[in-house]
Amino acid sequence: MLTMLQSPPQAIRRAGSYFLLGTLCILAMLIAGCSSGSSMSKLIASPNPPVADVPIPIGFHIDLSHSQSTYVPKTNLRMVNQEYKGSDPRLSVARFYEDNMPGAGWKTISLQGSQRIVLNFSKAGEICTITITHGWFHTHIYVVIAPMGATTTQPAP
Structure with a gap:
């Protein structure tokens, strides 16, 4: 024993x-x-985006210190330069815009990049450029809307 x-x-x-x-x-x-599966999770659009025809994924918030918009009612001219911050991966955010911008009336022109993803869309005389980058603590979305043919500068990430 x-x-x-x-x-x-x-x-x-x-x-x-x-x-x-x-x-x-x-x-x-x-x-x-x-x-x-976390790198390609399905994102959902926020119900009240700051720009009505540009969806923003839930969880992303506008950085007002790096954003500005101008609208001229008589001509329906608008210039938008906004930055949003959130935590979802770049590829999920890019897929979100590929899926959601056509539903807001935008036509896809081009998609490019991997570390810095740039998506270009057109609609009724306007160009919308969405740039997606990854920072230290956030994923950044830069939204630029300008009249077609206008020269605009892309925001620096």
Whole structure:
């Protein structure tokens, strides 16, 4: 009967091995959970975007210190230069605009980039350029709307 009991150092080693194995399993599940599908999650449009015909993903907020808009009612001319910050990945945000801008009446002209994604759209004499970048703590969305043919500068990320 006494031969079946383990010595204390052997029991401690076995318990330590089980603890290490359990910790590694939990860590592996956390890593797998964080990376599975999060880079292309489906974003939802905010119900009240600052510019009615440019959808903004829920969770992104306008940075008023880096945004300005001008509208001339007599000519329906508008100039928009806005920055938004949020936490969703760049590729999910790019997919959001590819999916949602046509529903707001915009026609896709071009899409380019990987680290800095630039999407260009046109609508009724206007060009909308959406630039998506990743900063230290946020994903940045820059929205520029200008009359077609106007020379505009892209915001610096």
